[in-house]
Amino acid sequence: MLANDLGSTGRVLEAVLRFHPPAVPRVRLPDLRGGIGAMSQDDTARAATPTAVVTGASSGIGAATVRRLRAEGYDVLAVARRADRLDALAAETGCTTLTADLTDQTDVDRLRGAVEERFGGDLTALVNNAGGAFGTDTVETGRVEDWQRMFDVNVLATLRVTQALLPSLRSGRGGDVLVMSSTAARIAYEGGGGYTAAKHAESVMAETLRLELAGDPVRVLEVAPGMVKTEEFSLNRTGGDAARAEAVYVGVREPLVAEDVADCVAWMLTRPRHVNVDLLVVRPLAQAAQHKVVRERD
Numbered sequence: 001m002l003a004n005d006l007g008s009t010g011r012v013l014e015a016v017l018r019f020h021p022p023a024v025p026r027v028r029l030p031d032l033r034g035g036i037g038a039m040s041q042d043d044t045a046r047a048a049t050p051t052a053v054v055t056g057a058s059s060g061i062g063a064a065t066v067r068r069l070r071a072e073g074y075d076v077l078a079v080a081r082r083a084d085r086l087d088a089l090a091a092e093t094g095c096t097t098l099t100a101d102l103t104d105q106t107d108v109d110r111l112r113g114a115v116e117e118r119f120g121g122d123l124t125a126l127v128n129n130a131g132g133a134f135g136t137d138t139v140e141t142g143r144v145e146d147w148q149r150m151f152d153v154n155v156l157a158t159l160r161v162t163q164a165l166l167p168s169l170r171s172g173r174g175g176d177v178l179v180m181s182s183t184a185a186r187i188a189y190e191g192g193g194g195y196t197a198a199k200h201a202e203s204v205m206a207e208t209l210r211l212e213l214a215g216d217p218v219r220v221l222e223v224a225p226g227m228v229k230t231e232e233f234s235l236n237r238t239g240g241d242a243a244r245a246e247a248v249y250v251g252v253r254e255p256l257v258a259e260d261v262a263d264c265v266a267w268m269l270t271r272p273r274h275v276n277v278d279l280l281v282v283r284p285l286a287q288a289a290q291h292k293v294v295r296e297r298d
């Protein structure tokens, strides 16, 4: 639950940030519960500890990325709307959580406050992963509301969060903005007009940002996955029609899974600072192109 009504930033954070000791940390993480003033003895540990915000962390690729970055030694702030799922992830991985709707500027402002308080304005990675597809209608019949939702969560939420956290990515050791686009950002297909348009926009935003930040200590990275079998993505797209959602993957030998994409994210983030992996397109072996999927028959 959000705590907009609490007075000071510290009290808000006390309410919304749930800290759990790391399960199997590779590096010692600083205990930030005492607030900024109590941190000085941990300055050395902090300097060595990479920090990350992962959006859309309550399921699929986002949750897998939180697990992977925790295993890599990152201090992670995991963000999504569903508190119960974030609580379970925190208990499992030792991440910190923030319940927020990233299409709402007030919530994004709270995220900025949480990052400043939690990481002292020294953020080393922002993984803009929250997103989704809604509907499979043609352009002619598509619902404007579905297109609006897709632009809100894929494009405008990425814009809001990136704007809010860029100061924290610049001010410390330098940081990374990673955008989770899609192969849908690189091609059009029938019935995918709203999603492909939104993902194209998200991708172009990343490309533009990289140009605009040239000279700053901030890398802009893009991952464009093809078919990834996650539990909710296709279900959301089909409006909860489980049979249609499952049909997407029928006969496909080994679609990507969330951990495959998290592996790509971790690899990109952990390259030496002078190496900027602009764009990583990753598909299952069975998918040579968006429209060229090998399906095995019984």
Ligand SMILES: NC(=O)c1ccc[n+]([C@@H]2O[C@H](COP(=O)([O-])OP(=O)(O)OC[C@H]3O[C@@H](n4cnc5c(N)ncnc54)[C@H](OP(=O)(O)O)[C@@H]3O)[C@@H](O)[C@H]2O)c1
Pocket (backbone or CB within 6 Å): 055, 056, 057, 058, 059, 060, 061, 062, 079, 080, 081, 082, 100, 101, 102, 103, 129, 130, 131, 132, 133, 153, 180, 181, 182, 183, 224, 225, 226, 227, 228, 229, 230, 231, 232, 233, 234, 236, 258
């Ligand atoms: N699965 C694929 O085939 C595939 C392929 C290429 C690219 N992608 C992209 O990869 C990303 C993750 O996909 P996925 O398969 O892991 O999907 P998913 O399981 O549906 O995850 C989407 C995540 O976004 C969060 N989210 C949605 N609306 C939000 C909002 N308003 N504010 C905050 N968080 C919000 C959801 O959490 P809450 O509901 O708890 O808020 C959820 O954690 C998306 O950007 C997607 O477009 C997926």
